[in-house]
Amino acid sequence: MGSRAAADLVLDPNPKIYHNQYGGNRTLEEAIAKYVPVYEWSWTETLFQSWESLLLILATFWCIFLARLVSHKLGLFDSPNRCYAVEFALIILPCILLVTVAVDYSCYVGLVMLLATLWFLQRSRFLERARSRQQFDLGKRPVALSVLRSVTHLLTAVCILAVDFESFHRPYRKSRQFGAKLMDIGIGLFVFTMGSVSRRTRNFTDLRRSVVYSALPLILLGLARTVAILVVGYGQDEHEYGQHLNAFFTLGFTKLLGALVSILARRDVHLLPLGFGLLLLHQFGLSILGISDYVMDDEVVRSNLFNANREGLVSLPGFVSLYLLSIYVNRWMVAITQLTYSQMVQKLQRLFSIALILWSLFGLSTYAIGISRVTCNFGYVMWMMAIGGSTLLISFGAIDFVINSVMPWDSSGLEVDEQEKGLLTEETAAKKRAKPIVPFTISQALNQNGLTFFLVANLLTGAVNIFLKPENRSSLESVVILLVYMFLATKLAHELLKRGIRLA
Structure with missing residues (x-):
């Protein structure tokens, strides 16, 4: 399952040594071991990994x-x-405990939460x-989207440092080929949330804005990170994005290519077939043309720039598809x-139906083609x-629907919207002092300066690895x-x- 045919092996002049079209040689036994079992996956194990990640x-x-x-x-x-203070404690x-020392109690914690x-x-x-409510005011930027973005930032920030400690739950680490582990989710949810606050490109002005204000800064950050790693000598797993690429490059190129491709959609509804069409073409290349095995x-x-960074480059069509589908959502x-009330219930029912369909597609993909973050295949996008x-x-x-009905909080949304846009004037600043900017304080903070938060988290992670040697720390010290x-x-x-x- 998922392995390349034996026809890809080419007989060398030495009858005991074989090589393949991509370079490298090995004995026949090594070749068979390489091409038959290595790319197989356990669909039951993948489902369990997904459930474990979803629970957290x-x-x-x-x-x-x-x-x-509270x-x-x-x-x-x-x-x-x-x-x-309350949000930090609760x-x-x-979140830190559940990925480290308290991971064995996750099921019990989940049961308590359910009850x-x-x-x-x-x-x-x-x-x-x-x-009894007259209407449900969701706003142009629903709180649900803001909370999802903040959860993505929080879990990613915790995991990028926690993974260096011995107390970190090892099954949460990224998959090398196929899998649905917790740390496989990070880049995918970043793309999903990036699309959830974006619009399709309608004209050249929109395209220029997307490139200059969104894509270019991310690409420059990716370049800066690559240079810094080369200078400092900090290790990087080349099987994630390649030797030189990183998550910032993936996000930047996804935003750039997504802005270009979305021009083809004349209406928002066209993003759905456009995204799925690109995704199916991507999967065709991965499965039928053998690109997945090549990656x-x-x-x-890794003799040239493309081979050296094939993981990050080949996965881009999948991430662009995910980005387009996220904009549609x-x-x-x-x-x-x-x-x-009736419209609200209907929207929730439709969301439930959509989620059910997506999970069904994920389940089928798990069995048929596997879930691969490395190539961002069809199964990963559905996940x-x-x-x-x-x-x-x-x-x-x-x-x-529930909390705002039981414990309503009167929020005009003016301060939050203007904070997120960085447009506070003296008048609105005075209003901000008069009116609270809570609830969801941390979520608001991360939505307003998510990139700044993530940069600081990366810098702190590097500092901890250099000066505190996390691999030698006890469980208590790690927490x-x-x-x-x-x-x-x-x-x-x-x-x-x-x-x-608002910085970035």
């Missing part, structure tokens, strides 16, 4: 919802600092209160922002869309270091939010 994501969402309820109950919405601390949720739904009479073959000599979400759709459904329902690391990164973003400053 849902636990993080649950902690965010809990922080919202802050409201304690009346902390007039104090961003106290809200931040969101970031559990607590059922108890809250039963006691709050949320359905009765939701029916994953360790014997392919976002445009559908915000098509109507003022909903009646990301399924996670994105499911978390939007849960966040959309929990925040807008303490991770807490300090996340406090420094999130507190910086929080202080920028309080001052209405």
Whole structure:
């Protein structure tokens, strides 16, 4: 399954040595071992990995919802600092524990969360209160999307440092070829959330804006990271994106190519067939033309720029497809922002149906072609869309339908929108001081300065690896270091939010 045919092996003058069209040679036994079993995957193990990853994501969402309820109950919405403290304790601390020392208790934690949720739904009479509402105001940028973006930033930031500690749960580490582990999710959800706050390119002005303000900075950051790694001598796994490419390059090129391709769509609805069409062509190349095996073959000599960076380059069509489909989901979400009760229920039902279809496609892909982040194949894109759709459904329902019905919070959205755009004037700054910028303080902070937060997290990760030697730290030391690391990164973003400053 997933292996290249024996016809790809070419007989060498030495009858005991064989080589393939991509370079490298080996004995017949080595060749058979290479081309038959290496690219196989266990679909049951992949499903379990996906469930394990999804459980942690849902636990993080649950902690965010809990922080919202606790802050409201304690009346902390007039104090961003106290809200931040509550959210740090209820969101970031559990997230760190669940990927390190408390990972063995994940199922029990999930059970407690489920029971607590059922108890809250039963006691709050949320359905009765939701029916009594005149309308549901989602806004042009739904809170559900903001929360999803913040969860992506938080989990990625925690994992990029935690993975260097012995206490980190090893099954969460990235897959080399096929798999659906926690750290495989990071780049995919970044692309999904990037698309969820983007629009299709309509003209040259839109294209120039996307390139100059979004794609180019990411590509320059990728270049800076590559240069810094070469200068410092910091190790990089070439099987992730290649010898020279990294996640910043992938995001930048995805934004650039996505902006170019989306010009072909005259309406938002055209993004759906455009994205799926590109994805099917990508999968055809991976499966039928043998490109997947070419990417994953360790014997392919990294003799030129393309071979050296084949992982990052070959995966781009898949990520562009994911980006286009994400834009479509976002445009559908915000098509109507003022909903009646029946319209709200209908939207939730449609989201549930979409999530069910996506998970079904993921399940079929798991069995037929596998899930590969390295090539961003059809299965991986369906996995990301399924996670994105499911978390939007849960966040959309929990925040807008349940929590805001039970514990409403009057927010005009003016301050948050202007903070995210970096357009605070003296007048709106005065309003900001008069009105709280909470709930979801940390989520707002990461949405306003997500790239700044991620850069700081990367710099701190490098500093910890150079000066603190994480591989030699005990479990307790690893938790303490991770807490300090996340406090420094999130507190910086929080202080920028309080001052209405948007850097990137």
